[in-house]
Amino acid sequence: MSTFSIIIPTFNSALDIASALTSVLNQTFQDFEIILVDGLSKDETLTIVNSFQDKRIKVTSEKDHGIYDAMNKGINLASGQWLYFLGSDDSLYDNDVLGNVHGFISNTSSKVVYGNVLVKGNTGWANDGQVYDGEFDLEKLLNVNIAHQAIFYHRSVFSECGEYNLHYKVCADYDMNLRVASRFKMDYMDIKVSNFNAGGASTLAKDENFEADIFYNICRYYSKQLLKPEFRKYRKSIINEGKKQIKQLNLLKGIHYVIIGTYLKFSNRLS
Numbered sequence: 001m002s003t004f005s006i007i008i009p010t011f012n013s014a015l016d017i018a019s020a021l022t023s024v025l026n027q028t029f030q031d032f033e034i035i036l037v038d039g040l041s042k043d044e045t046l047t048i049v050n051s052f053q054d055k056r057i058k059v060t061s062e063k064d065h066g067i068y069d070a071m072n073k074g075i076n077l078a079s080g081q082w083l084y085f086l087g088s089d090d091s092l093y094d095n096d097v098l099g100n101v102h103g104f105i106s107n108t109s110s111k112v113v114y115g116n117v118l119v120k121g122n123t124g125w126a127n128d129g130q131v132y133d134g135e136f137d138l139e140k141l142l143n144v145n146i147a148h149q150a151i152f153y154h155r156s157v158f159s160e161c162g163e164y165n166l167h168y169k170v171c172a173d174y175d176m177n178l179r180v181a182s183r184f185k186m187d188y189m190d191i192k193v194s195n196f197n198a199g200g201a202s203t204l205a206k207d208e209n210f211e212a213d214i215f216y217n218i219c220r221y222y223s224k225q226l227l228k229p230e231f232r233k234y235r236k237s238i239i240n241e242g243k244k245q246i247k248q249l250n251l252l253k254g255i256h257y258v259i260i261g262t263y264l265k266f267s268n269r270l271s
Contacts, residue, residue, distance in 0.1 A: 005080030009070035023091035121198030
């Protein structure tokens, strides 16, 4: 079993995939496998990948339902102890990243560790040259996501938390991190993990399904923690969303919101 499984989803990635692969293969720490999950690219992606002739690169190419479907396939194909997802147009920050991470995980019991990404180009949430985004506490995570190119997950995390939710086309990684943070301690590494190139789906697109479900999911994932101060500003929104869902005849969600909202309102009066 390798220490790291580096999962790279690809689709028509010929312009960038060589750089992504080279950044992994040049690591000073060499105990890894690369799981490349391709969505039937029609360009030279697979030709370029095969030209590396490295047995640690394991390739599958078949029709998928987007990047998160490919990431789920990668989870099931991976044999490493720790899983990391690298965009095909991104790269590891330098040759010592995996060595630094290995040193860190050797001295922590945490099942989730994360660092920073160096942003290349402007996004809706970071500017060119910005190091994104330091250490997260729960309150910060409830407002902005940790870049998935900065995070390493122990494989057991997915056994407990499940796979990426394909209902969320852009923010399934954010949904996953909210789920994971409700169950696992996440340790911060003060290092740059990757170069994040702006222009992908997460840069510009909105995820209306994710936004519609955010309060519902917060209630589900953090049901035993909702009286914490970090959630105080969400209490009114949760109650109002429950009323809205019932009016729209989404009874299951609505009733769930109302129960949680009433509990929070009553508890708030007692506190």
